[in-house]
Amino acid sequence: xxxxxxxxxxxxxxxxxxxxxxxxxxxxxxxxxxxxxxxxxxxxxxxxxxxxxxxxxxxxxxxxxxxxxxxxxxxxxxxxxxxxxxxxxxxxxxxxxxxxxxxxxxxxxxxxxxxxxxxxxxxxxxxxxxxxxxxxxxxxxxxxxxxxxxxxxxxxxxxxxxxxxxxxxxxxxxxxxxxxxxxxxxxxxxxxxxxxxxxxxxxxxxxxxxxxxxxxxxxxxxxxxxxxxxxxxxxxxxxxxxxxxxxxxxxxxxxxxxxxxxxxxxxxxxxxxxxxxxxxxxxxxxxxxxxxxxxxxxxxxxxxxxxxxxxxxxxxxxxxxxxxxxxxxxxxxxxxxxxxxxxxxxxxxxxxxxxxxxxxxxxxxxxxxxxxxxxxxxxxxxxxxxxxxxxxxxxxxxxxxxxxxxxxxxxxxxxxxxxxxxxxxxxxxxxxxxxx
Numbered sequence: 001x002x003x004x005x006x007x008x009x010x011x012x013x014x015x016x017x018x019x020x021x022x023x024x025x026x027x028x029x030x031x032x033x034x035x036x037x038x039x040x041x042x043x044x045x046x047x048x049x050x051x052x053x054x055x056x057x058x059x060x061x062x063x064x065x066x067x068x069x070x071x072x073x074x075x076x077x078x079x080x081x082x083x084x085x086x087x088x089x090x091x092x093x094x095x096x097x098x099x100x101x102x103x104x105x106x107x108x109x110x111x112x113x114x115x116x117x118x119x120x121x122x123x124x125x126x127x128x129x130x131x132x133x134x135x136x137x138x139x140x141x142x143x144x145x146x147x148x149x150x151x152x153x154x155x156x157x158x159x160x161x162x163x164x165x166x167x168x169x170x171x172x173x174x175x176x177x178x179x180x181x182x183x184x185x186x187x188x189x190x191x192x193x194x195x196x197x198x199x200x201x202x203x204x205x206x207x208x209x210x211x212x213x214x215x216x217x218x219x220x221x222x223x224x225x226x227x228x229x230x231x232x233x234x235x236x237x238x239x240x241x242x243x244x245x246x247x248x249x250x251x252x253x254x255x256x257x258x259x260x261x262x263x264x265x266x267x268x269x270x271x272x273x274x275x276x277x278x279x280x281x282x283x284x285x286x287x288x289x290x291x292x293x294x295x296x297x298x299x300x301x302x303x304x305x306x307x308x309x310x311x312x313x314x315x316x317x318x319x320x321x322x323x324x325x326x327x328x329x330x331x332x333x334x335x336x337x338x339x340x341x342x343x344x345x346x347x348x349x350x351x352x353x354x355x356x357x358x359x360x361x362x363x364x365x366x367x368x369x370x371x372x373x374x375x376x377x378x379x380x381x382x383x384x385x386x387x388x389x390x391x392x393x394x395x396x397x398x399x400x401x402x403x404x405x406x407x408x409x410x411x412x413x414x415x416x417x418x419x420x421x422x423x424x425x426x427x428x429x430x431x432x433x434x435x436x
Contacts, residue, residue, distance in 0.1 A: 004136050004144055004146055005143065005144040008044060011050040012050075013094070015090050015091070018072065019053075019068070019090060019094075019096060022068055022071050023064075023068060024138055024139075030059065032057050033058040033120065033137070034057045034138045035055065035101075035120050035135040035138060036054065036055060036056075036136045036138060037055070037123075037124070037134065037135040039051070039052070039054055039132060040053050040054045041054075041132075041135060042156065045153060046131070048186070051095065052094065052096065052097065053095070054099075055096070055097065055099070055138075056099055056100070056101050056120060057099075057101065058101045058117075058120060059100065060100065061085060061086060061099050061100040062084055062085075062086055062100075068088075069088065072090065074090050075088065075089050080099075083100070083104075083115055084099060085097065085100065086099070092275075101117065101118050101122070101123040102117060103117075103118035103122050104126045106167075106171040106172070109170040109173075110170070110171075110172075110173050110210070110211075113172075120137075121147060124149050124150065125149060125150070126164075127164050128164060128172070128175045128178060129152075129162060129168075129178075129179070130151060130152035130155045130162045130163075131155050131156050131161065131162075132152070133150045133152050133164055134146070134147065134152045134153060135147040135148075159186070159188045160189055160190075160191050161179060161186075162191040162193070163175075163191075163194045166197060169197055169200075169201035169206055170201060170204075172214075173206040173209045173210045174214035176201060176206065176240060177240055177243075180231070180235055180240060181222060183234070184230050184231045184234045185225055207240055208243070210243055211303075212303030215301065215303070216303050219244070219282065222282065223278040223282035224278050227258075228258055229255050229259060229262065232255070232258070233255065241253070243301070244286075244298055244301055244302055245286075245294060245298040248290075248298075252289045254286065254288050257285040257288060258285055261285065261354060264353045264354050267353070267366060267369040268373075269369070269373075272369075272374055273377075275345065276345070276346030277346070277347045278347070280308070280311045280312060280315055280347055281350065283299075283304070283308060283311075283312055284312060284315055284316075287299075287312070315347060315348065318348040319352040319355065322341075322349070322352055323352055323358065326340065326352075326364050326365070327358060327361060333409050334367075334408040334409055337367065337372065338372040338376060338404070341372075342368075349365060349369070353366075375408055376407070379403045381400070383403070384396055
């Protein structure tokens with residue numbers, strides 16, 4: 001096993017490892033080469049948290065993604081027919097990207113590219129920045145082989161952002177936004193020539209050619225950053241946020257709201273998985289200080305559809321309903337509070353914590369996140385399987401819920417009182433001589 005494969009396997013959780021095994025088996029059966037590439041390789045090699053997995057195949061990616069979704073239980077979130085790529089979510093929330101190795105040629109600045117199948121090597125040469133142009137082979141014959149045609153590994157070590165091509169920002173102007181986001185997130189410097197290319201593209205007002213769908217994708221990526229406020233502040237300083245809405249600047253950029261969101265996120269203990277739609281929270285905070293007309297214009301500028309609008313409307317209504325539930329005096333037992341909160345999506349819980357004026361509600365959310373949720377995940381599926389029950393059956397789910405309820409409601413054991421040592425009678429001189 002190569003050092004890179006060892007590094008990858010140490011970054012994967014059990015669900016991701018199972019998906020990777022299924023992907024490798026499917027590609028081996030179809031005699032298709034498969035690689036890990038892009039942001040996943042950048043984060044793994046740079047020592048950053050591995051947020052999602054980006055796989056590239058030299059073959060039909062969309063068909064393969066549909067087959068894997070059936071085998072692994074993953075859900076397909078979106079499909080890009082032009083670039084032959086698919087975004088997927090595993091059952092426990094891990095993000096997966098599966099795309100075809102491709103070559104992209106742009107006939108005009110900011111226009112749609114002409115996409116054609118290519119080798120992985122050619123694919124890497126069409127990418128945005130060198131740190132994203134690294135791939136690791138997962139195919140049986142070359143497993144663990146690193147491909148780095150633009151010397152991106154050296155740029156990771158130097159902590160530097162360097163464009164792959166002189167025309168990177170002209171071919172795909174959304175890379176202007178991505179450059180600033182990566183600079184803030186990674187803390188990297190922008191290489192001198194790349195900085196000049198960026199300045200030239202800004203002088204040419206290339207940001208006006210960013211497609212709405214590309215803005216939507218970048219906002220989704222910004223929502224998943226550990227501190228979205230820092231990214232948005234930097235984008236505002238670069239006057240790039242105006243592409244989303246000219247009104248999102250100065251005091252109308254809701255940085256105070258994002259600070260509250262950051263504090264709410266910090267309540268979730270490390271290692272506790274809670275699925276949260278960060279994007280709907282970001283949209284809520286961005287539009288909070290806008291007029292209805294400005295809000296509609298912003299949603300149109302990023303190509304948001306009925307799904308995003310419905311999610312925004314649902315968030316406030318769900319939070320109000322949950323607040324009413326959590327104020328109920330009947331939620332005296334920890335298990336009842338856990339069951340009430342666990343029925344709601346993570347974004348509803350965080351949004352309510354940020355906005356409630358009820359001390360009881362805030363305290364109950366804090367207890368749920370910091371005490372009851374960590375205690376509940378200690379009841380594992382393996383523990384229930386040991387009782388002879390089959391996973392994904394009603395009896396299995398019922399027994400697991402019962403064990404969680406018992407664990408949460410169990411009274412903590414009181415420590416046994418320390419016993420004081422018994423007093424001993426003084427030993428006479430005669431007795432002491434006998435003992436000796």
